[in-house]
Amino acid sequence: MPPLPQSVPISWYLTLSAILFGLGVAGFLYRRNIITVFMSIELMLNAVNLSFVTFSYKLKQVDGHIFSFFVMVVAAAEAAVGLAIILTVFKNRQTLEIDEVSSLRN
Amino acid sequence: MNFFILSIIKAAIVAFVLLTTLAYLQWIERKVIAHIQLRVGPRRVGPHGLLQPLADVIKLLTKEDMLPSHVNKVFYLLASFLAGMFALISISVIPFGTEINIGGIRTSMQLTDLNFGVLFILGLSGIGVYGVALAGWASNNKYSLLGGLRSSAQMISYELPLAMAIAAPLLMLNTLSFREVVNGQSGYYFGFLPRWTIFQGPFPQVVSFLLFVVAAFAETNRVPFDLPEAENELVAGFHTEYSSMKFAAFFMAEYANMVTVSCVATLLFLGGWLPPFPPEYGSNYVPSLIFVIGGGLALYHGINPARPFDRITLPVAGIVFLGVAAMLLVPVVAAILLPLFWFAAKVGVILFLYIWVRGTLPRFRYDQLMSFAWTVMFPVAVVNLFVTGLLVAIVSK
Amino acid sequence: MDAILFLIFAAIALGCAVNLVLQTHPIASALSLIGVMGALAALYLLLGGEFIAAAQLIVYAGAIMVLFVFVIMLLNAGAEQESRKRLAAKVLGIPLLVVLLGLVGYVLQNALLPSEGVKFGAFRHGTAQDVGRSLFTIYLLPFEVTSVLILVAILGAVILARKEID
Numbered sequence: 001m002p003p004l005p006q007s008v009p010i011s012w013y014l015t016l017s018a019i020l021f022g023l024g025v026a027g028f029l030y031r032r033n034i035i036t037v038f039m040s041i042e043l044m045l046n047a048v049n050l051s052f053v054t055f056s057y058k059l060k061q062v063d064g065h066i067f068s069f070f071v072m073v074v075a076a077a078e079a080a081v082g083l084a085i086i087l088t089v090f091k092n093r094q095t096l097e098i099d100e101v102s103s104l105r106n
Numbered sequence: 107m108n109f110f111i112l113s114i115i116k117a118a119i120v121a122f123v124l125l126t127t128l129a130y131l132q133w134i135e136r137k138v139i140a141h142i143q144l145r146v147g148p149r150r151v152g153p154h155g156l157l158q159p160l161a162d163v164i165k166l167l168t169k170e171d172m173l174p175s176h177v178n179k180v181f182y183l184l185a186s187f188l189a190g191m192f193a194l195i196s197i198s199v200i201p202f203g204t205e206i207n208i209g210g211i212r213t214s215m216q217l218t219d220l221n222f223g224v225l226f227i228l229g230l231s232g233i234g235v236y237g238v239a240l241a242g243w244a245s246n247n248k249y250s251l252l253g254g255l256r257s258s259a260q261m262i263s264y265e266l267p268l269a270m271a272i273a274a275p276l277l278m279l280n281t282l283s284f285r286e287v288v289n290g291q292s293g294y295y296f297g298f299l300p301r302w303t304i305f306q307g308p309f310p311q312v313v314s315f316l317l318f319v320v321a322a323f324a325e326t327n328r329v330p331f332d333l334p335e336a337e338n339e340l341v342a343g344f345h346t347e348y349s350s351m352k353f354a355a356f357f358m359a360e361y362a363n364m365v366t367v368s369c370v371a372t373l374l375f376l377g378g379w380l381p382p383f384p385p386e387y388g389s390n391y392v393p394s395l396i397f398v399i400g401g402g403l404a405l406y407h408g409i410n411p412a413r414p415f416d417r418i419t420l421p422v423a424g425i426v427f428l429g430v431a432a433m434l435l436v437p438v439v440a441a442i443l444l445p446l447f448w449f450a451a452k453v454g455v456i457l458f459l460y461i462w463v464r465g466t467l468p469r470f471r472y473d474q475l476m477s478f479a480w481t482v483m484f485p486v487a488v489v490n491l492f493v494t495g496l497l498v499a500i501v502s503k
Numbered sequence: 504m505d506a507i508l509f510l511i512f513a514a515i516a517l518g519c520a521v522n523l524v525l526q527t528h529p530i531a532s533a534l535s536l537i538g539v540m541g542a543l544a545a546l547y548l549l550l551g552g553e554f555i556a557a558a559q560l561i562v563y564a565g566a567i568m569v570l571f572v573f574v575i576m577l578l579n580a581g582a583e584q585e586s587r588k589r590l591a592a593k594v595l596g597i598p599l600l601v602v603l604l605g606l607v608g609y610v611l612q613n614a615l616l617p618s619e620g621v622k623f624g625a626f627r628h629g630t631a632q633d634v635g636r637s638l639f640t641i642y643l644l645p646f647e648v649t650s651v652l653i654l655v656a657i658l659g660a661v662i663l664a665r666k667e668i669d
Binding site for chain 1: 552559577
Binding site for chain 2: 530531534537541544553554557558560561564565566569570572573575576577579630631
């Protein structure tokens, strides 16, 4: 086993972010439950936030933090509306399977 | 390596004191509630029931560890673990006193001084709800589920006024570190009125303090907001299916949250470990005086005992009290104990308020609880924050 | 020390993310996501972003995910059903994903110059003061726009939920 580096390379953080994003995409495509799909989107947003903060470190500027802050705020707004929609869908169709909610009319 | 050893020693002391406090807090609560209701409370185990907490712990430890067959096992076990863990972690950023110097080692009476400690506490209190919510869901029981649902809705609603009530004094003190918060409250107006945030200009934070205390009652699921475990509606709410140590974890979490919230209120609004009036007027002798009075009373009642065993127990307590009073007059010890005394006294007052309210007020109805949060607490908190911000901006110009 | 901490939290984040995708019950996925968020908050701290770490805990883990858990518990819909399509997705998707991520990782390792690594404490501009200063000066307009966005979202959520009551 190679010795651990004294400081963590920036690319490790970015690779982690990429893997998390990939897992988010996989969950988004693979899962059938609307709520889990929604959570996969949140995972992607989180992965992007990690690269924002990493680049902020690399460039020695605080702007990346501001961007991830905005991402959080938008995610909060999105969660509020999205979950309200999911509640309405569930009330109307009694299902959370995304394939069964493919038509606009009942 | 010195840092690690010091940290481990401090963590051990804090953990021991905290857990003992939690056990005895429950004894104090039972005693106080009993006296409010004209009963005597626990008094069989040990003098005045003082060994009752120990007996309770032994009972909970040795009780059969039941695992109901219909629960979701992983989450069922995880829930009690999460509740206990998040409740105990938050004590790590709370400072209890000034920097002290023991045998040449300077250290602060705090496990770690985060410079965003206030945000850390807020974050932990937000995450703490998962223990209760998960317990309600994993128990696979309608009453528990309702308790978990109520708890998560209540926590989200009351976290807003709580955060805003915290933000207002922070605007005036211009920091997020608890130590700096307390340092910003040192000094006195006119030589006697402390510059605590509830008295401090430009806008005394009395409204914030009230908002904080009310929201904190809801955050810790205490009467009159104990809807998640309302026993005459939901059996026992989210912890219906829990027994022995798993129940103890929830119980401990509730009391640990109470202690944390009282500490935060003390630090943010009541000046932490600062005395309520300056040492020139003799505030350093108040603790000794209180202990002397307490010791004197105990001795007097020991000499004229109402019950046979008081003949032994009360004089012993009296001598211990007088000893503490004498210790508080030794300058070296006093430097360490005085801040701790004032801090503990203020925390104790708020904890007593918790118990007093539990003995006095009935429970809210659930719709009243939610409408109170959104139609009273929230607007008041917004206006309060706005006025504070405005005055701070005008004064600092 | 930095590398050990990074590896611990990266492993937690990855494990939880994989668990999120694989679990069939939404509440298990939600808890995994909370785990990812907690681990990411620790990583933000390592990167010097103390305010953003606290915001991650308060906003993401403490508010958004509580809302998710609340809705999952409210609907109490149970686990997902296995469907036929998913076999193909498993057989084709997982190798593709691994290849893609391998490529991304390879490119990242090579494209970035081996500049200075991440050392805890080297970047000290992530405090609440610094973030607040930029937020209320340079980024004031976006900040105000997000507040309008939030207002719209609140209205939308209230209207959607109200329709359900009628």
